Amino acid sequence: xxxxxxxxxxxxxxxxxxxxxxxxxxxxxxxxxxxxxxxxxxxxxxxxxxxxxxxxxxxxxxxxxxxxxxxxxxxxxxxxxxxxxxxxxxxxxxxxxxxxxxxxxxxxxxxxxxxxxxxxxxxxxxxxxxxxxxxxxxxxxxxxxxxxxxxxxxxxxxxxxxxxxxxxxxxxxxxxxxxxxxxxxxxxxxxxxxxxxxxxxxxxxxxxxxxxxxxxx
Numbered sequence: 001x002x003x004x005x006x007x008x009x010x011x012x013x014x015x016x017x018x019x020x021x022x023x024x025x026x027x028x029x030x031x032x033x034x035x036x037x038x039x040x041x042x043x044x045x046x047x048x049x050x051x052x053x054x055x056x057x058x059x060x061x062x063x064x065x066x067x068x069x070x071x072x073x074x075x076x077x078x079x080x081x082x083x084x085x086x087x088x089x090x091x092x093x094x095x096x097x098x099x100x101x102x103x104x105x106x107x108x109x110x111x112x113x114x115x116x117x118x119x120x121x122x123x124x125x126x127x128x129x130x131x132x133x134x135x136x137x138x139x140x141x142x143x144x145x146x147x148x149x150x151x152x153x154x155x156x157x158x159x160x161x162x163x164x165x166x167x168x169x170x171x172x173x174x175x176x177x178x179x180x181x182x183x184x185x186x187x188x189x190x191x192x193x194x195x196x197x198x199x200x201x202x203x204x205x206x207x208x209x210x211x212x213x214x215x216x217x
Contacts, residue, residue, distance in 0.1 A: 003081055008113050009115070009116070009119075010140040011090075012111040013111075013124065013127065014135075014137045015130055015131055016132070016133035017087055018106030018107075021086070022079060022081070023050050023101070024103040025057065025106065026056040031053065032052075033053075034103075036050035037050070040086075045080050045082060045083065046082070047080055048078070048081060051077075052076075053163070056075075061079065062080070062081065064079055064080055064081040065078070066079070076104035087108055090109060091127070094119055094126070098112050099113065105179060107125075107179070111138075133183070135205065136205050164190065165192075166201075167213065169181075169186050169197075169201070172185065
């Protein structure tokens with residue numbers, strides 16, 4: 001039986017979440033967390049697991065965190081948290097399942113598929129309001145043809161300063177995984193404050209979303 005495809009949007013968001021997410025908090029240096037999964041345990045609690053590659057920051061993990069399985073390269077860590085107290089759940093409340101979760105150097109990355117740009121914008125706005133420092137790592141649109149079409153932004157939409165910020169961030173490795181430079185370092189290179197850097201980055205992301213909306217019309 002065939003399934004009709006209406007196209008959609010593939011999104012990966014990055015959230016500076018070391019203070020809000022135990023998975024992100026456990027990472028530092030070359031340590032990577034991946035394959036996070038969770039299940040409702042009842043009584044308002046959720047059991048969560050993730051694979052940790054490298055040495056965890058144990059002080060950042062919940063007190064009940066334990067290793068339930070391990071290999072030569074990774075450990076499967078399990079802990080309990082309250083329902084709703086989670087960045088990924090904040091996205092799923094918009095009606096879109098999170099498909100992949102990973103973290104490195106305190107940054108949480110989560111992927112999902114949306115059917116419209118309004119959902120993407122809502123996810124960015126909600127996470128930014130609750131946690132701050134949210135950026136779009138990847139944004140791709142599917143259509144009737146084969147494969148994904150990456151969204152391209154007309155540079156004429158960006159101010160000179162926004163373009164300079166994006167180019168400098170790219171050159172310094174701000175968008176790499178793991179990052180070669182953080183927001184403070186990029187801001188210093190541009191001789192602006194980290195908050196101003198974040199504002200320029202947020203404005204550019206908004207223009208990416210506008211381009212996506214127009215391209216899907």
